[in-house]
Amino acid sequence: MKNILMIGTGGTIASGQTAEGLAPELDPSRLLQDTPRVAQLCRVDCLQLYSLDSTNIRPCHWLGLARAIRERYDQYDGFVISHGTDTMAYTAAALSYLIQDCPKPIVLTGAQKPIWYDGTDSKRNLTDAFLYACRGCGGVQIVFNGKVILGTRARKTFSKSFQAFSSVNYPELALIQDERLLQYITTGSRPAPRFYDALDGSVGLLKLIPGTRRELLAFMADHYDGLVIEGFGVGGLPEYDGFYDVVRQAAEAGKLIVMTTQVPNEGSDLTVYHVGGHLKHTLQVLEAYDMTTESAVCKLMWILGQTRDFAQAEKLFYTPVSRDILRFSGE
Numbered sequence: 643m644k645n646i647l648m649i650g651t652g653g654t655i656a657s658g659q660t661a662e663g664l665a666p667e668l669d670p671s672r673l674l675q676d677t678p679r680v681a682q683l684c685r686v687d688c689l690q691l692y693s694l695d696s697t698n699i700r701p702c703h704w705l706g707l708a709r710a711i712r713e714r715y716d717q718y719d720g721f722v723i724s725h726g727t728d729t730m731a732y733t734a735a736a737l738s739y740l741i742q743d744c745p746k747p748i749v750l751t752g753a754q755k756p757i758w759y760d761g762t763d764s765k766r767n768l769t770d771a772f773l774y775a776c777r778g779c780g781g782v783q784i785v786f787n788g789k790v791i792l793g794t795r796a797r798k799t800f801s802k803s804f805q806a807f808s809s810v811n812y813p814e815l816a817l818i819q820d821e822r823l824l825q826y827i828t829t830g831s832r833p834a835p836r837f838y839d840a841l842d843g844s845v846g847l848l849k850l851i852p853g854t855r856r857e858l859l860a861f862m863a864d865h866y867d868g869l870v871i872e873g874f875g876v877g878g879l880p881e882y883d884g885f886y887d888v889v890r891q892a893a894e895a896g897k898l899i900v901m902t903t904q905v906p907n908e909g910s911d912l913t914v915y916h917v918g919g920h921l922k923h924t925l926q927v928l929e930a931y932d933m934t935t936e937s938a939v940c941k942l943m944w945i946l947g948q949t950r951d952f953a954q955a956e957k958l959f960y961t962p963v964s965r966d967i968l969r970f971s972g973e
């Protein structure tokens with residue numbers, strides 16, 4: 643039997659009812675009491691690391707999760723992290739940069755309804771997560787509603803339904819149906835993972851709207867070391883009101899700027915239109931292409947944890963990690 647470590651962090655799956663709404667209170671061993679099937683699949687140890695609604699999860703918690711896995715890595719065959727769904731895609735992306743080429747499965751799961759709720763999705767998701775931790779591929783993945791999604795490709799796309807997550811610009815890796823694992827895509831891995839222990843949380847995300855004030859961009863460029871700008875369509879920046887100069891000054895001041903799109907699918911291509919091409923050709927800005935915003939944000943934090951040098955940052959940003967960016971593969 644495989645040895646799996648379950649790490650609890652909170653979320654709806656572990657929540658109880660309070661007068662002001664659901665709040666996490668159940669620890670992982672309590673979740674397993676309600677999911678007896680797991681004990682037939684593997685041996686489990688439990689670690690309650692946090693008890694948070696995932697709205698409260700921050701980069702320090704991602705570092706804590708990576709550290710917890712690193713410290714116990716040799717003792718287990720796989721890891722299951724129970725987590726709130728709201729920021730699970732960010733945690734999955736962050737862990738994909740902090741723990742690279744991992745040959746053991748690191749599986750995030752959670753639920754849209756608490757474990758005690760009639761018709762909850764908690765038990766299915768937990769059972770599937772453990773099944774995948776025992777039989778699935780290495781690396782960081784989300785198992786949810788029968789789908790297995792690469793940690794760098796996940797996004798929460800439904801706020802209430804059980805099908806909470808989609809795989810963005812990349813196929814789902816596997817399906818789990820009636821405890822049968824259909825592994826369509828495998829993840830290659832090295833014999834041992836590479837752990838990182840630094841992230842710089844000084845990254846901001848600006849979603850443009852028609853008429854966004856330049857002052858907002860300038861304020862963010864002043865207050866953050868890295869900035870992700872979600873433009874429209876295939877990407878670009880307004881040509882009125884001095885936006886370009888703000889980005890130029892920020893880039894010259896050594897800030898790392900990533901241009902991406904707020905369109906959910908197919909990614910950016912800045913060079914198609916002048917609103918993007920002028921920027922791309924004249925300034926030192928990075929482009930997310932087919933990466934998710936969650937991954938672009940976390941990759942920027944990971945890069946800023948290592949360097950401020952644009953050339954080095956550019957190299958790191960465009961080097962695929964766990965298939966987060968495909969634009970450059972094969973070129």
Ligand SMILES: NC(=O)C[C@H](N)C(=O)O
Pocket residue numbers: 652653654655694695696697725726727728729752753754755
């Ligand atoms: N379904 C959930 O888990 C949502 C919850 N607010 C959380 O992210 O912690």
